[in-house]
Amino acid sequence: MGLFSKGPKGEKCKVCKEILEKRGERLYAMPGVYVGHYKEHTHGAWYRDNLVPIDSKAQIPTGIYAARVELFKCPRCGKEKAVVRPFLSVRDSEVTEFPVTLEYLELDAFLGR
Amino acid sequence: MSGEKVKKIDWGYTLIYIFAPIVLIVVGTFLAVKLMPDSSAGPFIPMVLFLLSMAWWLMGGRNALKNGATKLAKEMDAQGLTRNMTFNGRGCVVVVDTVHGKLGLVYAWNPRKQYIIPASRVEKAWVDDGRSGKGITEGSGRVSFLFTVDGVKNRVDTFASNTRFKMNDNRILTGISKADSMVELINAAKEAAR
Numbered sequence: 447m448g449l450f451s452k453g454p455k456g457e458k459c460k461v462c463k464e465i466l467e468k469r470g471e472r473l474y475a476m477p478g479v480y481v482g483h484y485k486e487h488t489h490g491a492w493y494r495d496n497l498v499p500i501d502s503k504a505q506i507p508t509g510i511y512a513a514r515v516e517l518f519k520c521p522r523c524g525k526e527k528a529v530v531r532p533f534l535s536v537r538d539s540e541v542t543e544f545p546v547t548l549e550y551l552e553l554d555a556f557l558g559r
Numbered sequence: 560m561s562g563e564k565v566k567k568i569d570w571g572y573t574l575i576y577i578f579a580p581i582v583l584i585v586v587g588t589f590l591a592v593k594l595m596p597d598s599s600a601g602p603f604i605p606m607v608l609f610l611l612s613m614a615w616w617l618m619g620g621r622n623a624l625k626n627g628a629t630k631l632a633k634e635m636d637a638q639g640l641t642r643n644m645t646f647n648g649r650g651c652v653v654v655v656d657t658v659h660g661k662l663g664l665v666y667a668w669n670p671r672k673q674y675i676i677p678a679s680r681v682e683k684a685w686v687d688d689g690r691s692g693k694g695i696t697e698g699s700g701r702v703s704f705l706f707t708v709d710g711v712k713n714r715v716d717t718f719a720s721n722t723r724f725k726m727n728d729n730r731i732l733t734g735i736s737k738a739d740s741m742v743e744l745i746n747a748a749k750e751a752a753r
């Protein structure tokens with residue numbers, strides 16, 4: 447997937463209805479989140495404090511949750527959002543949890559700005 | 560405490576647990592009939608005793624194991640051990656200390672006894688994903704991790720159901736993940752005990 451590929455299913459900007467561009471994707475481990483203890487968080491600050499960037503799935507410890515974070519930007523108005531896709535890697539499969547969208551202040555908190 | 564052989568079943572406790580309510584029902588009913596044969600409450604006494612017994616059988620064991628696990632946690636803390644992970648199984652509670660190489664164990668049928676043993680006494684630890692059947696019938700209804708202590712096999716379910724699920728079902732995968740991590744931790748504790 448290219449750096450500026452379209453969002454999932456051509457997801458549209460909430461403000462101006464333009465199709466969002468995907469600006470990047472990163473893999474993180476959630477070292478404090480054990481199998482059986484996953485809880486959805488909606489605050490950017492939680493992700494800022496609890497996600498540790500990793501290079502590959504092989505670096506995720508057994509029984510620890512991880513997340514793919516996709517960054518989107520609207521090519522017209524510049525509005526950004528991040529979609530956090532939490533999952534548990536089990537051998538060669540994954541247990542996926544509901545994605546969490548971070549926008550506005552929550553996105554700023556996540557990116558630490 | 561740590562040199563002692565691990566006993567999964569305390570027969571005295573188990574017999575009392577199973578038979579005490581039956582004795583109570585029989586004796587209670589007998590006394591009710593004997594002492595107040597004309598009372599209108601008479602017929603209700605066996606019923607009340609029976610309900611109490613059901614509550615005891617349903618919840619008593621679970622509570623006893625929980626109390627045992629609480630005592631084990633306190634004992635481990637008192638010994639300055641690290642409780643890296645506690646797995647609350649239905650038949651036993653397993654606590655792993657990967658720092659000092661220790662294992663804490665309490666069994667449902669021997670809940671008054673807490674075992675804290677060097678993890679080096681574990682010979683082997685492995686996962687049983689319960690996989691059976693082929694093709695579209697392939698699946699599992701039970702995932703567990705197993706380990707032997709002094710040659711005695713311990714099985715702890717991380718998932719159990721009377722329905723079978725496909726191997727890629729989230730419930731099975733979650734069970735496998737729990738079992739995989741427990742085996743990894745037990746092996747890490749074994750390593751630390753050397």
Ligand SMILES: [Zn+2]
Nearest residue numbers: 459462520523
């Ligand atoms: Zn826009």
